[in-house]
Amino acid sequence: MTSIPDTQKTLDCLRKVAADTLERKRRLGHYAVIWRDGKPVIIGDDAPSDTTQNGDVIE
Numbered sequence: 909m910t911s912i913p914d915t916q917k918t919l920d921c922l923r924k925v926a927a928d929t930l931e932r933k934r935r936l937g938h939y940a941v942i943w944r945d946g947k948p949v950i951i952g953d954d955a956p957s958d959t960t961q962n963g964d965v966i967e
Contacts, residue, residue: 939952
């Protein structure tokens with residue numbers, strides 16, 4: 909069975925990788941799709957502006 913400290917280390921590692929990846933995409937000028945309030949949201953300077961989902965414009 910996995911111990912709680914091992915689980916926390918894994919979660920911390922995944923969070924760091926995700927943050928590093930989003931930062932790299934930001935520096936390169938690439939957009940990213942993230943979850944916010946239970947919905948996918950496109951963020952970044954080059955994010956497509958005409959993307960829709962179920963008729964709603966995604967940010």
